[in-house]
Amino acid sequence: MNVLGCFFYTENPKAFLKLRNFIYISRTNKKLMLNRLFQSPGKQYSALNGLYRTYKKPFLTETEDVRLNRDILLDIYQDSVVATYQTYGTERIKKKNPDLKSFLFGVCWGKIEEKIGNTSVAKKTTVPYKIIKLEDTVLSPEQKQLEKHFIALSENVQQIFKLYYYEHLSNPQIVAQTSNTDVKTVESLRKRGLKRLLSQIKK
Amino acid sequence: MERELQELIRSYLNKSLDPSEEKAFEKALEEDPVLQEEVTVLSNLQVVIKEQERLLLKSRLQDLEQQKSQRKPLMVLLIAAFILVIALLSTVVFWQEEVTPQELYTTYFDVYPNNLRPTATGDISEETQPFSEYELGNYDAAANGFLVLMENGVQPDLQFYYTMSILNTGKSDDEAIMQLVSLENSNTKYLPQVLWYSSLLYLKNKQLDSARTQLIKLLNHPALYKNREAEQLLDKLD
Numbered sequence: 001m002n003v004l005g006c007f008f009y010t011e012n013p014k015a016f017l018k019l020r021n022f023i024y025i026s027r028t029n030k031k032l033m034l035n036r037l038f039q040s041p042g043k044q045y046s047a048l049n050g051l052y053r054t055y056k057k058p059f060l061t062e063t064e065d066v067r068l069n070r071d072i073l074l075d076i077y078q079d080s081v082v083a084t085y086q087t088y089g090t091e092r093i094k095k096k097n098p099d100l101k102s103f104l105f106g107v108c109w110g111k112i113e114e115k116i117g118n119t120s121v122a123k124k125t126t127v128p129y130k131i132i133k134l135e136d137t138v139l140s141p142e143q144k145q146l147e148k149h150f151i152a153l154s155e156n157v158q159q160i161f162k163l164y165y166y167e168h169l170s171n172p173q174i175v176a177q178t179s180n181t182d183v184k185t186v187e188s189l190r191k192r193g194l195k196r197l198l199s200q201i202k203k
Numbered sequence: 204m205e206r207e208l209q210e211l212i213r214s215y216l217n218k219s220l221d222p223s224e225e226k227a228f229e230k231a232l233e234e235d236p237v238l239q240e241e242v243t244v245l246s247n248l249q250v251v252i253k254e255q256e257r258l259l260l261k262s263r264l265q266d267l268e269q270q271k272s273q274r275k276p277l278m279v280l281l282i283a284a285f286i287l288v289i290a291l292l293s294t295v296v297f298w299q300e301e302v303t304p305q306e307l308y309t310t311y312f313d314v315y316p317n318n319l320r321p322t323a324t325g326d327i328s329e330e331t332q333p334f335s336e337y338e339l340g341n342y343d344a345a346a347n348g349f350l351v352l353m354e355n356g357v358q359p360d361l362q363f364y365y366t367m368s369i370l371n372t373g374k375s376d377d378e379a380i381m382q383l384v385s386l387e388n389s390n391t392k393y394l395p396q397v398l399w400y401s402s403l404l405y406l407k408n409k410q411l412d413s414a415r416t417q418l419i420k421l422l423n424h425p426a427l428y429k430n431r432e433a434e435q436l437l438d439k440l441d
Binding site for chain 1: 205206209213216217240241244245247248249250251252253254255256257260261263264265267268
C-alpha cells in the first residue's frame with residue numbers, strides 16, 4: 001500500500017473516491033488512447049510511411065530555394081515527420097487534416113531556421129506556416145542510466161511499460177495486445193519491473 | 204488501492220488531472236520522497252521510451268529512403284536493359300530488312316523448267332536437242348541449239364528458252380535483258396515469265412525502279428504466275 005493512497009483514503013475518503021471515479025470515468029486521454037489502440041506495428045508504420053510520402057514532394061518543392069543540400073533537407077523532413085507522428089498519433093494522421101500539414105511544415109521550417117539561421121531562410125515568398133520550434137530530446141545522465149536498466153528488462157516487461165505509461169492503455173487492453181494471458185499477470189509483471197528499476201537506480 | 208495509485212500516477216504523468224487534483228498530488232509528492240522517486244523514474248521512463256520510439260521511427264524512414272535509392276539504380280539498369288534489347292531487336296530487324304538486291308535475286312531465282320518440248324519420252328531430235336541440253340543444265344549448248352533452231356526465223360517461245368539459257372549461264376545479263384525486253388513486245392505465251400525474270404535481272408543489276416515496274420506489270424497480268432512472290436518482292440523493295 002502506498003503512502004499517498006493511505007493518506008488520501010484516511011484523510012479524505014470522499015475526495016479519494018471522487019478522484020478514483022474521475023480516473024475511471026473522465027478519460028481526458030481517451031482520444032490519445034484510442035489513437036494508439038489496437039495499432040499493430042504494421043498499421044503504425046503504414047500511417048508513418050503514408051505521412052512521409054504524402055508531404056515529401058511538396059516539402060522538397062517548397063524548400064528548393066533553401067541553401068541546404070537534399071540530404072540535410074530529407075533529414076529535417078524525417079525528424080519532422082516523426083515529431084508529427086508522435087504528436088498526433090496514427091488515427092489523426094490518417095485523416096490528413098490541414099492542421100497536420102501546418103504542424104509538419106511548421107516543424108520543418110523551425111528546423112531549417114535552426115540550421116541556417118533566422119535571416120537566412122532563403123525563400124522567395126514568406127513561409128506560409130507558423131514556425132514551430134521543437135527542442136531536440138537529449139537524455140540526461142539519469143535518463144541514460146534508466147535506459148540501460150530498462151533495456152535490461154525482458155522484452156515483455158518493456159512492452160508492458162510502454163503500453164501502460166507511454167501508450168496509456170488499460171490492463172485489459174495490454175492483455176489484448178500482448179502474449180500475457182490475464183490482467184493479474186500484467187499488473188504483477190509491471191509491479192515487479194518497476195521495483196527492479198527502482199532498486200537498480202538506487203545502487 | 205495500489206492499482207488506484209498507479210492510475211493516479213499515470214494520470215499525473217499524462218497531465219490529465221484537473222488543477223485542484225494536480226495540486227493535491229504535487230503536495231503529496233513533496234511529502235512522500237518514495238512516491239516522488241517513483242514518479243520521477245516513471246516520468247524519465249516516458250522520455251526514454253519516447254526517444255527510443257523516435258529513433259526507431261527515424262531509422263524506419265531512413266530505411267524507406269534507402270530502399271528507394273537502391274531501387275533507382277535497379278530501375279535504371281532495367282530501363283537500360285530494355286533499351287538494349289529493343290536496340291538489338293531493331294538491329295536484327297534492320298539487318299533482316301537490309302537484304303541486298305543480289306541476295307533477293309538469289310533467293311527468288313530458280314531455273315524455269317522446260318515445258319515447251321519435254322524430252323522425257325527419250326525422243327531426241329534436232330528440235331528437241333537444245334531442250335535436252337537445257338534440262339541437263341548445259342545452258343551454253345542449249346543456247347547455241349536454240350540459236351540454230353531460230354536461224355530460219357525468230358519464234359518467241361524458242362527465244363524465251365534461248366534467253367533462259369543465257370540467263371542460267373549468268374554470263375551475259377545485258378544480252379538476257381535485251382532479249383527479255385524484246386520478248387515483252389512479242390506475242391509469247393511466256394509473257395508473265397518474261398516479266399518475272401526481267402524483274403529479277405533488273406534486281407540483280409540494282410535497277411530497282413525497273414524491277415518494280417516489271418513486278419507491277421506481272422501483278423496486273425491476268426495470269427497468277429509468281430504473284431505471291433512478286434508481292435513479297437515489292438514489299439521488300441518498298
